[in-house]
Amino acid sequence: MMDSLNRPTFQALILATTPTHFPSSFLFPSSTYTFPLPRCIKALSTTSTATLQSSKLSHDYPAKPQWKASIDFKSIKDNKDAVAANIRNRKSHANLELVLHLYDQMFHLQKEVERLRGDRNAVANKMKGKLEPSERQTLIEQGKNLKEGLIALEEDLVKLNDELQREAQCIPNMTHPDVPIGGEDCSTIRKMVGSPPNFSFPVKDHLQLGKELDLFDFDAAAEVSGSKFYYLKNEAVLLEMALLNWTLSEVMKRGFTPLTTPEIVRSSVVEKCGFQPRANNTQVYSIDDSDQCLIGTAEIPVGGLHMDSILADSMLPLKYAAFSHCFRTEAGAAGTATRGLYRVHQFSKVEMFIFCRPEESEYYHQELIKIEEDIFSSLGLHFKTLDMASEDLGAPAYRKFDVEAWMPGLERFGEISSASNCTDYQSRRLGIRYRPSEAPVVGVKKSKAPPQFVHTLNATACAVPRMIICLLENYQQEDGSILIPEPLRPFMGGLNIITRKS
Template identity: 75%
Template sequence: MAFSLQTLRLASSIPSSVLRLASLPNKTLTLSSFTYSIRKPSSSLGLIVRAVSVASSSLVEEEKVSKPQWKATIDFKWIRDNKDAVFQNIKNRNSVVDLELVLQLYEKLLTLQKEVERLRGERNVVANKMKGKLESSERQKLIEEGKNLKEVLATLEENLVQLTDKLQQEAQCVPNMAHPDVPIGGEDCSALRKMVGSPREFSFPVKDHVQLGKELDLFDFDSAAEVSGSKFYYLRNEAVMLEMGLTNWAISKVMRKGFTPLITPEIVRSTIVEKCGFQPRGTNTQVYSIEGSDQCLIGTAEIPVGGMHMDSILSDSVLPLKYVAYSHCFRTEAGAAGTATRGLYRVHQFSKVEMFILCRPEDSDAYHEELIRIEEDLFSSLGLHFKTLDMASGDLGAPAYRKYDIEAWMPGLGRYGEISSASNCTDYQSRRLGIRYRPSSSEASPNSKKGKANSGPTQFVHTLNATACAVPRMIVCLLENFQQEDGSVIIPEPLRPFMGGIERISPKNK
């Protein structure tokens, strides 16, 4: 911690109220080296100016802080004013966030911003004085004072940039607030919302989907492991038709509810992944990153669909925007292992049909209910036995305000397995993606970019997402629930028109 001799001498005369600006937890930040030339101050404010410079420099870590590539529009004042509620929400979610650090950085940012604005005002005063008729000595004195202010401002403005970046880096980890009715605790504390049907009773030994797939020649895990690695697979024969049938069935059913169909890019910039609330870096990430680039493979179509309207101002008249998107999804499934994840249940690549809604804030709860009803109707129509859960706080991802999961009975696995979820993310994603709307009759188009819409107050939209069909797990459910004693599998009637009329998958040797 090297300081210039001049800086140390100045610090000895700094008021304690200013020195307190430099206090931060030792475990996180340290006081870094900070030196610059000091001319004789032209006013008694010089010492305090330099004191704030020294104090603000303590906000920079010894190791260089990586500058965020984007800035979320976070309501820091709301977080400060509701500190206790935010802290409890972080605790309930088991999130790793240093809220005290966020609040301390925010207070220091406010102090530094005020000081920068004050010095800019002084600089303008000096500049105005220079415009009048002055004695040579007086003009020289003002020139010196202007130089001093310019140098100190340059230092403080750089510190302001670094402090803003550090605050963003820490605050972007703060999760969304949870709905007041969300159960508190881990996944086991989730509340039952609805139970549909009952487990099928079998008069013969039940097979799991892996055995059924082998006997019906539907999967090839061994070749996929040789070609791609574990948790990959080939689909064969009727399984190919089943995937395509499920996809087309889900899209056509959801389109009738007013959703616009999409096929999305499956590679996106890592910043889009971050803005949607996912972590593309770190040892426990579920995201595949492309080495040597700023791009990632998507884990869900929610990411490219959310990014489609990034930095847009939408007209009130176009809301809600409802999309149903098909994509392949890629997940590392870090840490996933065991018999409960064998076969198709947990894989690295799969097809999925995803619903996504952008709406006015006051409508998001109602659309959340609409999404879960669509999911329940879809799975009920196939004759599946499932339960809908209001997920507990410890199972909510950072963006989710509330999340409903649907778990279907999988007799071969002997347990319920998640096949779908529906989340209301309120304005968590839109504040990061920069998606606003104008609550009026303005004529902004759905794709009008930032700065090109009519003037007037705007608000952040709310975003929601829900799974219409995660194909591999649906295949698990269908094979295990509709298996027959002769080894065949009955195809539910709603899917048959989308599979070329196939009614049954039978063993090839019969």
């Protein structure tokens, strides 16, 4: 999932005196890392004033959360120091002390509720026998008082449960031990591919090239829709279609099922994937007077595809390549570094998404970044792959690799893709589990294995506007024309070069 877009009824919080044991994948998803936990969602820009606009965030909590994440509070408490360090490393605003305080309160309140239930049952049992009228009346009064006290405590328990859930959902996912600690500048280079092109003439940026070749119209789009919208024209339209179709054909060869997705989703699904659709700095366009939002990435509707389900072990891994339009408010994205197509409010994208077993997510994370690198290498781009630092991971990501390509006209590297392993952060919110298959044992009665949460991963295969920037600026010729990379030519009707209109 590119950039910082870097997430039904869930299992209820455990209210019993002995906490339920969650799958071991929550504590130790693989032998190489510690347990992942939910974190305060990193936003998908400030509120828009259009009809589709982000609602202002109330400083008061709603009376009750719309959904509950399946959070293992006991493991949070048992691993308090590691969780606290992770919150610091991610610059999260999660309040761990408050979460632990609320959990202890809920634990003790539940014990008191159970005590009153026991007393009430005892009174009810006494009333089954023969009793003197006065004794029966005394028991009736006792039962009435116990019932009223129990109702009050149960109401307090529900409110406490809701507050605990809200606070605990702000705890970040744990971090891969190899992730650099710190801000974006601390990110490390995993790989450098290719070299920047050598030009014997003054280099133009994509805005100048697009104007001379009649490929874009930003002015008309600004009048029609506002700033940071655009029209693609002539060969740029063919180039967008070629990029999408070629990318889909490449990832389908690698076992990905193609999808088109809804582009309006419920706000709760956006939240479950790890984004804050109605926060002050959100990048999500929310629809007024509804519980719906425009998607900022296909990760959201694909993540919701198997919401509240238990998948068969034989179905995994599920690998999808989803085409969608994406909508982002991009607040604060001003200046020359974000001009033209670099940051826009609407764009086309192909997103890869994988549901897999916990022990396989590290393998598939490497597969996703390899696919991205193969795609960009095939197009002859000069790029670097980064292992992103802890403060830049976003809400659900346990680890994230970014790809930044050289953009000669902008005279810098620009992000064109990322690949994230979200472990079970999203699946615990979305309620997506699988039932592991077990090899039959001779003489042992077969029993069903308990369901476990899947792991989810996402990666950008092609974000069209930034790919167009790369292709125009890297393949420009001295006469102002643009060569089409060879892999794309069959998808452009055999067109090899974009030239000035006569």
